[in-house]
Amino acid sequence: MTNAPTGxxxxxxxxxxACSKFYGNFTALDDVSLRVEPGEFMSxxxxxxxxxxxxxxxIAGFTDLSKGEIRLGERPISNVPAHKRNIxxxxxxxxxxxxxxxxxxxxYPLRQRGVAKAERDRLVEGALAKVHLEKFAHRYPSELSGGxxxxxxxxxxxxxxxxxxxxxxxxxxxxxxxxxxxxLEIRRIHRELGSTFVYVxxxxxxxxxxxxxxxxxxxxxxxxxxxGHQLYSNPQTLFVGQFIGESSILRGSHRVNGAETALDIxxxxxxxPGTPKSDGAQVILLRPxxxxxxxxxxxxxxxxxxxxxxxxxxxxxLGSAMKYEVLLADGTPIVARxxxxxxxxxxxxxxxxxxxxxxxxxxxxxxxxxxx
Amino acid sequence: xxxxxxxxxxxGLTVALIALWLLAPTIVVVPMSFADKKSLAxxxxxxxxxxxxxxFTNPQWFNSFTTSLKVAVMVSVVxxxxxxxxxxxxxxxxxxxxxxxxxxxITPMVVPGVVLAVGVYAVYLTQGLVGTWTGYVLAHTLLAxxxxxxxxxxxxxxxxxxxxxxxxxxxANRLTTFFTVTLPLIRPGILSGALxxxxxxxxxxxxxxxxxxxxxKTLPVQIFSSMTRDADPTVAAVGSLIFLxxxxxxxxxxxxxxxxxxxx
Ligand SMILES: Nc1ncnc2c1ncn2[C@@H]1O[C@H](COP(=O)(O)OP(=O)(O)OP(=O)(O)O)[C@@H](O)[C@H]1O
Ligand SMILES: [Mg+2]
Numbered sequence: 001m002t003n004a005p006t007g008x009x010x011x012x013x014x015x016x017x018a019c020s021k022f023y024g025n026f027t028a029l030d031d032v033s034l035r036v037e038p039g040e041f042m043s044x045x046x047x048x049x050x051x052x053x054x055x056x057x058x059i060a061g062f063t064d065l066s067k068g069e070i071r072l073g074e075r076p077i078s079n080v081p082a083h084k085r086n087i088x089x090x091x092x093x094x095x096x097x098x099x100x101x102x103x104x105x106x107x108y109p110l111r112q113r114g115v116a117k118a119e120r121d122r123l124v125e126g127a128l129a130k131v132h133l134e135k136f137a138h139r140y141p142s143e144l145s146g147g148x149x150x151x152x153x154x155x156x157x158x159x160x161x162x163x164x165x166x167x168x169x170x171x172x173x174x175x176x177x178x179x180x181x182x183x184l185e186i187r188r189i190h191r192e193l194g195s196t197f198v199y200v201x202x203x204x205x206x207x208x209x210x211x212x213x214x215x216x217x218x219x220x221x222x223x224x225x226x227x228g229h230q231l232y233s234n235p236q237t238l239f240v241g242q243f244i245g246e247s248s249i250l251r252g253s254h255r256v257n258g259a260e261t262a263l264d265i266x267x268x269x270x271x272x273p274g275t276p277k278s279d280g281a282q283v284i285l286l287r288p289x290x291x292x293x294x295x296x297x298x299x300x301x302x303x304x305x306x307x308x309x310x311x312x313x314x315x316x317x318l319g320s321a322m323k324y325e326v327l328l329a330d331g332t333p334i335v336a337r338x339x340x341x342x343x344x345x346x347x348x349x350x351x352x353x354x355x356x357x358x359x360x361x362x363x364x365x366x367x368x369x370x371x372x
Numbered sequence: 373x374x375x376x377x378x379x380x381x382x383x384g385l386t387v388a389l390i391a392l393w394l395l396a397p398t399i400v401v402v403p404m405s406f407a408d409k410k411s412l413a414x415x416x417x418x419x420x421x422x423x424x425x426x427x428f429t430n431p432q433w434f435n436s437f438t439t440s441l442k443v444a445v446m447v448s449v450v451x452x453x454x455x456x457x458x459x460x461x462x463x464x465x466x467x468x469x470x471x472x473x474x475x476x477x478i479t480p481m482v483v484p485g486v487v488l489a490v491g492v493y494a495v496y497l498t499q500g501l502v503g504t505w506t507g508y509v510l511a512h513t514l515l516a517x518x519x520x521x522x523x524x525x526x527x528x529x530x531x532x533x534x535x536x537x538x539x540x541x542x543x544a545n546r547l548t549t550f551f552t553v554t555l556p557l558i559r560p561g562i563l564s565g566a567l568x569x570x571x572x573x574x575x576x577x578x579x580x581x582x583x584x585x586x587x588x589k590t591l592p593v594q595i596f597s598s599m600t601r602d603a604d605p606t607v608a609a610v611g612s613l614i615f616l617x618x619x620x621x622x623x624x625x626x627x628x629x630x631x632x633x634x635x636x
């Protein structure tokens with residue numbers, strides 16, 4: 001699960017403290033706090049316009065903070081200009097210098113640091129070897145494929161051994177196959193370097209593959225920070241629950257019974273542990289693999305306390321599992337994934353859905369779904 | 373395959389005629405420069421090199437030529453530096469003020485030359501700039517800046533400013549970034565701006581006629597006064613020399629430019 005660094009030197013911690021960014025009266029970033037541990041691989045995940053790039057730009061020093069403070073390795077950096085922050089950045093659009101060869105591009109940060117020629121050549125060679133581009137040193141960026149260009153950008157961003165490496169959707173412009181290859185390379189490089197990595201993406205799978213922890217952004221705020229597992233199994237907000245993985249949502253008027261809350265779904269009481277975290281409409285979020293599909297009349301016989309009637313709208317054979325799309329009487333769609341061994345149901349069949357109350361997550365519908 | 377194609381023939385003829393029409397006035401000058409008599413008749417009645425000799429030996433002619441050359445070099449340097457900085461500033465401002473400043477800088481190109489000349493002359497009279505190096509360089513720079521602003525501006529419009537952000541992240545300060553990233557990438561615009569500035573100054577005649585003095589004359593002024601006084605074929609010799617030089621310069625530029633262009 002963890003992608004712990006094996007490198008000798010550790011990266012620096014990034015401490016974002018109550019940071020806001022305003023453009024006129026538009027709030028791009030709203031009081032965000034986040035600590036990235038030294039050597040950690042942190043992903044920023046969120047929909048378009050949620051403030052991921054803005055946060056990255058604040059760390060890199062490309063934009064000024066409106067409010068708050070950012071510390072890099074415990075040192076405040078608000079007054080340090082971008083070129084003195086010693087942070088490597090990889091851009092989605094590569095940003096290679098078109099008038100320089102690959103070797104010159106990679107040597108650029110070393111020149112700025114006054115590294116002597118012999119040492120520079122050695123480091124450039126090493127960095128290019130890390131991304132498997134030794135043979136391309138004398139080409140110009142326009143003579144490389146997109147994947148190769150992004151590898152050069154990666155080599156250039158890490159050749160000066162920055163304690164922090166920021167990447168803004170570095171693989172966004174590449175096809176899926178190439179993305180997967182480069183994801184593995186980025187993981188390996190992270191282990192070898194031991195620097196702190198911050199990686200922006202809107203692809204949740206990519207975030208899960210790469211990161212130690214993920215910060216989920218929405219509308220200029222961080223909704224939740226945690227490991228992929230924590231976000232999936234214990235989402236704190238409806239937005240996070242829906243953004244990570246597949247889910248179904250049950251809505252209905254709620255009633256609190258001690259440590260449990262029950263929702264009235266078209267007359268059927270459905271319960272989930274916990275009491276509402278905040279005011280407003282309550283929903284129960286279900287993961288497909290937690291929901292069983294059974295013949296009508298089975299009831300709670302299998303230890304699954306929540307039972308509700310439905311009709312199969314779609315039954316899809318996935319090899320290792322069956323995926324059912326079921327409509328409840330009130331029209332709510334529920335997705336269930338069950339092992340193939342069990343009884344199979346056809347489209348239009350009346351069935352029962354059942355799950356353990358503790359597998360449902362009680363969340364408040366804060367209206368965060370449905371964009372700005 | 374090699375069938376007669378009337379369409380192609382007509383096309384070829386049209387192209388040839390237009391080319392002739394464009395080139396004829398320039399080409400005609402060349403035989404006239406070898407005339408043996410002091411007349412600008414075409415075709416000339418005999419052959420001689422005396423008008424070329426006159427150009428190089430007559431101080432009136434040769435001094436005006438070197439004056440023009442020096443002024444044009446100074447103008448292209450000054451106008452390129454100012455124009456480039458202005459173009460960058462305008463590009464970075466990205467506001468309405470920037471548009472206004474740009475318009476202001478480009479006005480000398482659209483204001484009728486005579487109007488500008490009268491204005492410049494009036495100011496120069498009170499400031500004692502008539503017939504001075506400073507006077508020529510200032511006036512020509514004014515006229516040349518629009519070309520630089522336009523050429524560099526066009527280049528900046530396609531320059532990816534994000535490269536400067538990348539340079540900053542790699543440890544380069546603003547000045548280093550300018551010299552190692554921005555400048556090399558907008559060099560084509562700067563070079564063509566400089567060339568335009570040079571040419572603008574070198575063949576500027578209207579303003580120069582106003583601010584000229586017998587002691588300090590530019591070549592176009594000398595040509596103009598020679599033409600109005602008598603039909604001196606030295607004019608044709610000068611024209612032919614300029615024709616030859618510009619053809620060489622542009623030819624070399626094309627060869628050099630395409631070779632460089634293939635690389636990047
Ligand atoms: N220079 C700017 N001026 C005004 N608004 C801006 C500026 N830069 C960003 N914004 C706004 O700030 C918000 C956050 O933008 P940001 O680039 O951080 O989003 P993002 O999460 O990176 O999105 P994407 O996934 O599309 O890259 C957006 O609504 C955007 O329109
Ligand atoms: Mg972005």
